Amino acid sequence: MSLPLGFRYAATYAGIRKVQKNDLALIVSEAPASAAAVFTKNRVVAGPVTVARRNLRVSRGRMQAILANAGNANCATPTSESVAQQSVCVAGGTLGIAPHYVFPASTGVIGVELDPQKIVAALPGLKSALDPGSFDAAAAAILTTDTRSKTAFAQLRGGKVTVAGMAKGSGMIHPRMATTLAFVMTDAVVPPAVLRTALKQGIERSFNRISVDGDTSTNDTVAVFANGASKVTPAAKAFAEALAEVLASLAQQIVKDGEGAHKFVTIEVRGAASDLAAEKIARSIANSPLVKTAIAGSDPNWGRILSAAGNAGVAFNPLHTDIDMQGVPVCRGGFAADFSEDELKKKLDASECSIQFTLRGRGRGQTRFWTCDLTEEYIRINASYRT
């Protein structure tokens, strides 16, 4: 898949994380790009999120560079915001652009000072390394407990326009309006207002429909840059669909790489009173540790699914509930369906599992939600993340 025109990428090891693995990424557009972003809804917000939000406002939705580090969230320290501000100032100076055209992002441990000198010292080398082909290197440099890179691509207008996205995220994943870090670049000509709308729509069907562990991070950021280098202006709807496709792929890749996850679980809810009610039910199922451990153990324990749905804070009649796992009816009208437990257990050994939760009746609310199983590895990873 070709990359969007007019973007260059670079990555380096700036010494921010202990392991010697690239931890600083720079993405630069040849000209100011239309930009839109969504951020965490956590009350505790990292400095780079504050600065990125302010820069987007000051620049009226134009942005030219992304500076992202892994290994330190630059959050909950006295210098959090000033370190982020200093980083964008020095990056702007190094690149010869206004500081408010630089979009900062950080991910990693919370509450530990980030030494700005590490970033300042790395910037000249990063600038020299900028290359249109280094997309994958940048995508790798923003990872933390991820076991693999997450990238996704789409094309429009017969290949004349390209959308390319990268994301990181494996734990502390329970985004409400955005998640973790994801950057999408496109060479389409798209005005900022159209970009904002397309991002908002796409997020609702991707990053806002996944959960690994029910924790929402302090640094969640999804940003999209459209630099117009293809000189092609796609139809707003076609562009929104291409963007949504890239975002959905990235979101699914995050769940598939969920900390300790062995299985990817798709939850579909239908027949609810509203889409919001469907979402609440799906979220409650997706966040139930008992459902997630049952999936890990290939246990067709549909009672836990029904019980988790009952905790969603949504009114429904259990006697009008049907549940299917892997396409096999396990619950009909709130009671056990007639199915072979042994056969279904074998089907649940697959790496992709599905849960369909259907309310009989006239409700038209529905949603699709993605999560993963909960395994002993999740505990091992998180009991020793810092140490």
Added chain:
Amino acid sequence: MSLPLGFRYAATYAGIRKVQKNDLALIVSEAPASAAAVFTKNRVVAGPVTVARRNLRVSRGRMQAILANAGNANCATPTSESVAQQSVCVAGGTLGIAPHYVFPASTGVIGVELDPQKIVAALPGLKSALDPGSFDAAAAAILTTDTRSKTAFAQLRGGKVTVAGMAKGSGMIHPRMATTLAFVMTDAVVPPAVLRTALKQGIERSFNRISVDGDTSTNDTVAVFANGASKVTPAAKAFAEALAEVLASLAQQIVKDGEGAHKFVTIEVRGAASDLAAEKIARSIANSPLVKTAIAGSDPNWGRILSAAGNAGVAFNPLHTDIDMQGVPVCRGGFAADFSEDELKKKLDASECSIQFTLRGRGRGQTRFWTCDLTEEYIRINASYRT
């Protein structure tokens, strides 16, 4: 500790659970007792909960027997309510009391038919076995994945009045108004209305302040019986305190025996705008898998505590936040305090851990909440619960 007068207990193996371990308990008061109970808030409600609630209403808060089984929740089956109804009818007949004086309760797997004949066949033997000293046998018969019995006692009026409680619960613990099964017997003279008020108050500071895994069960029930056999009428306030003491002890024992739990964690929140705001913050910290795994790993990762609080849906200023772990300041004004990580790690190896979350300012809202750590054992237990 002596037991309350006028109660007899029995337990037997009725063949409801696969393992041959007592699974049916009967508790009988010599005369109808004042009774009060609180039940699950899950939308999916087990048949025995429906029947118990109706019996309490029909009998206007009088009750004479408890019939409780483990190994099957008698929930989400077509016969759920009729099996519960049949059980109380036959139990009433066997004991020579009205069916609506029998309080049914079930715990175990959801969605599997409970064969009423097993209970019917066991009742005559249970009746013959009734004995004032078999309290512990009854307490053991209601356990499922619990590794130990939970009992608690209090006395009033210089030992003239006794309050004795038993509970079960280890997983699917996240009560909102009640949890799991708990039965409290007292020989105090207490009118039903006073009993209801005392139970409601006591629950708020005990069963409504614990969480193991964020899942609320379909069968949660806490019931208290006061049969007046001591012929002593304690002051309402003194009785409420004794009851609250027993409930708090039972609730804490449930958390200490949380599935796979190695550590008991007390979370105190102070300085919030209201008690409800404090409770939301405490609940969010208690339910965060990242906080719970950090405690499992003795990792003083206070950033996860702050981030979890930020997700509570409560407005607060992170810069006015202080956090202590094991009495050691780890966060002051939203930033890292100066503490020895190695020393604190050693302190966190203790079996009891404390987290204090304090908002500076004039807020007087506070709460105390209990939870446990999240270990690999929780996963092992729940990935294979049924199989």
